[in-house]
Ligand code: SF4
Ligand code: SF4
């Protein structure tokens with residue numbers, strides 16, 4: 001009789017208001033990617049180019065929320081993933097993009113598109129209806145949906161990401177000790 | 185006469201009359217998390233991170249005197265959960281973007297959060313608007329990261345005899361001020377060799393043009409956890 005094949009866990013990943021640094025760190029687990037691919041298959045992710053998320057076991061999200069599309073994608077991940085992991089400083093506290101939060105959005109747009117140096121003639125604040133609308137402030141993920149696990153760091157090291165994924169896949173509570181837990 | 189002792193997390197700790205639980209624990213090499221206590225200054229008892237249970241009652245160990253035969257708990261799930269919540273509140277009340285903070289890796293707030301495995305900020309962020317004071321030629325004040333520990337106030341008043349810093353406002357409106365008519369550091373007699381320039385546990389009082397001289401990843405608490413060196417930091 002055939003031995004039953006263990007179902008691979010489905011993992012989706014996305015970058016919201018992030019820089020893809022956390023995804024680069026995921027690739028930094030190097031040859032452990034082969035071990036990972038024995039255990040998981042990727043659903044929606046920049047690595048697969050699948051555009052819409054299906055039912056998944058784990059959602060891996062880098063970046064915070066700076067526009068309405070980010071919020072939409074986050075909610076889609078929450079309703080399709082059993083476990084959501086906020087990865088990196090931006091997902092956890094807004095990070096670099098949130099450093100605009102003490103300025104009013106109209107002032108930022110004015111400065112960038114109307115009054116800064118070196119603008120092309122006729123430069124104006126973009127208002128194409130296809131463009132997502134910026135939020136007044138950048139928010140971390142946990143302010144909008146429940147997040148199950150967090151991997152801090154800017155970006156977290158490949159080792160930290162691997163430790164959390166390996167702990168989860170082995171069915172333990174993830175633990176990062178000294179040297180792996182970093183906020184910078 | 186037999187030595188006076190109490191029991192901290194199952195370990196017998198000797199103490200001298202008049203010592204606080206914190207002082208006795210430090211002398212015995214036991215780490216109790218703390219932020220507003222510094223061994224060179226009078227305790228302030230405000231951050232509550234050092235809270236322990238002594239004979240079942242909660243007390244700030246930096247102000248509570250050691251008592252003979254007391255049973256003291258510190259490293260317990262309950263107390264550490266409360267410490268994590270206090271740390272998370274400190275993070276969301278200010279603006280702590282560690283990757284761009286010059287103090288990252290030397291910061292006691294960050295290192296304490298590492299030691300207690302704080303993985304997220306948990307609460308909603310305030311994102312307050314707190315302008316910098318870059319008026320002084322040698323030092324910068326980044327109020328975004330102030331945790332109101334009052335160490336700079338105590339150092340300036342009690343050691344430097346200058347009274348450069350103060351606390352103003354109440355409750356959630358409490359904030360650090362500079363004692364000058366203009367409110368600017370440049371208009372005080374603050375100097376780089378003041379004790380107040382050395383004591384900030386976080387990244388508020390920063391020497392200019394030094395920023396990233398030691399790269400991130402090679403700093404005090406990158407190398408050792410804070411429990412191994414609670415007060416050391418690059419000065
Ligand atoms: S003061 Fe400490 S916790 Fe705050 S941003 Fe700087 S390194 Fe991070
Ligand atoms: S500036 Fe630093 S030392 Fe002074 S109260 Fe704030 S955190 Fe404490």
Ligand code: FES
Nearest residue numbers: 218231232234246
């Ligand atoms: S260290 Fe004791 S209350 Fe802050």
